[in-house]
Amino acid sequence: MLQQADLHSTWTMVTDDAGLRAAAESLAAGHGPVGVDAERASGFRYGSEAYLVQAYREDSGTFLFDPTGISSFAPLAQALDGLEWILHAASQDIPCLDELGLHPPLLFDTELAARLLGFERVGLGALVESQLGISLQKAHSAADWSTRPLPESWLEYAALDVALLPDLRESIANELDAQHKREFADEEFEAVRQRAPKPPVEDPWRKVSGGHRLRSPRELAIVRELWLARDELARERDTAPGRLLPDSSIVAAAGAMPRSRGDLARLKTFAGRASRTELDRWWEAALRGKTTDQLPKPRPRDPDAMPHHRGWAQRHPDAAARLSIAREALTAEAEERSIPLENLLTPELLRRVSWAPPKPAKGTSSASAEQISDRLEELGARHWQAVISAPIIAVAFVEAKQS
Known part of the structure; x- marks a missing residue:
């Protein structure tokens, strides 16, 4: 097994517009697909923007963009x-x-492809080890990438990740062909590439x-006011909200009704980095919730x-029977194809x-596979999913009707 320490990757750090233009020219002159990655500061900063973008292409090299x-x-x-x-x-x-204005015109997703292939471990480190025989150290995957200057060891990690993607892609693509799943993967890649951004959540405080x-309602009002106060402070400080005051503290305060x-202040379950330094802020928010x-x-x-499926057996037995029999049949099909059921x-x-x-066509008792x-x-199912699943579901619904 080749260890990460045995690999010597080189990269060019790009920190301004002139460097980006030069890197773009070099990448345009390279060959083959381009490996791309991005590092964020999730859990540290307020937003989820990229603090490092990596790109590698054969005959061009690796570029790290700040x-x-x-x-x-x-x-x-x-x-x-x-x-x-x-x-x-x-x-x-x-x-x-x-x-950043960067969007893939064509996509190959190594993680998603590995899932379709039925691999048990689909993390990048696990795939690089199983497919390329290289053991990577993933010590910096959850690091605060907004740190400046970025440590040399972090940059080495980031550069090596992206430089290995083309070889990993080739290995996984060969396996997709061997398992006759390339068309499935292409549909999945395109669905990810074209997926619309999630719309803003209405009343995001309800997600606590x-x-x-x-x-x-009074408890919920306190949750709302504490959440809004925390969000305002997190924006001001460009800090992940949970690092200031965890959700558990908001819920504890609302439940205690101080x-x-x-x-x-005496509430032991009201904890967090800013739980005491910003106590006036939190109390004012709680008071607004208590009095609004x-x-x-x-x-x-x-x-x-659609009601929750856990209650179907008692209240909607026909739907419960359809779901149970179809799920069992699809589970068997998924195992036969070495594809996770959820995929x-x-x-x-x-x-x-x-x-x-x-609704069944006139003269029939159950919906057809085509319907x-x-x-x-x-x-929202992909075509390949519908083609495989529909006939199985159609048969299962007939069995459910007869049961």
Whole structure:
């Protein structure tokens, strides 16, 4: 096994627009696909922007771009236009690359491909070890990449990651061909590449971890005011909100309903880096929640919404039978194809088509495979998923009707 210490990668650090233009020219003159990666400071900074972008192409070399000193990535985007970009877990990096004006025109996702191949371990380090025989040290994957200057060992880590992507891509692509899954992978890659950004969350404070345990509108009002106060401070300091005050402290304060600033200070479960240094801020927020007339209203229920599947057996036995039999059949198919069930067809899509299957054609008692395939694609399934899953689901629904 080749160790990371035995590898000697070289790279060019790019910190300004002139350096980016030179790097773009070099990458444009290279050969083959380009390996791309990005490092963020998740858990340290308020946003999720990239603090380092890496690119490698054969006959061009490895370039590490520092976005903090670069005004425009347009020359790089132009140089890489029309090329296949190799990323690992692309859905994590594409949003921060998009913010820089960088978006893959073609995509090969090594992590997603490995899942379709049925590999048990799909992390970059595990894949590089199993496919290339190289043992990587992943010590800096969760580092604060907003640190300046970046340590040499971090840069070495970042450069080596991206430089190995083309070889890893070739190995995995060969395995996709051997398992006759290349078309599946291409559809999945394109779906990731074209995936629309998530819309802003309405009332994001409702996403506080553990908040589901709070029921009263007054408790929820305290959660809302503490969340808003924390978010404002996090923006000001460019710090991850949870590093200032964890969600657990917000929930604890709302549940305790403190009567005074001192009560809040004495609450042992109210912890966090800024729990005491910003105590006045938190108490003022809690007090607003305790006294406001603008109490949060329960989320309106959609009368047409699908109920939680755990209650189907008692209240909707027909749907429960369809779901159970179809899930068992799809699980067997997934095992036969060495594809994780969630990649063959997501549980959400299976639940939706089981809850509301297409209406059978006149003269028939159950929906056909073609009808189910169309419904699955309407719901967001890829074509290859629908082609494989629909006939299995159609048979399962017939069995459920007969049971």
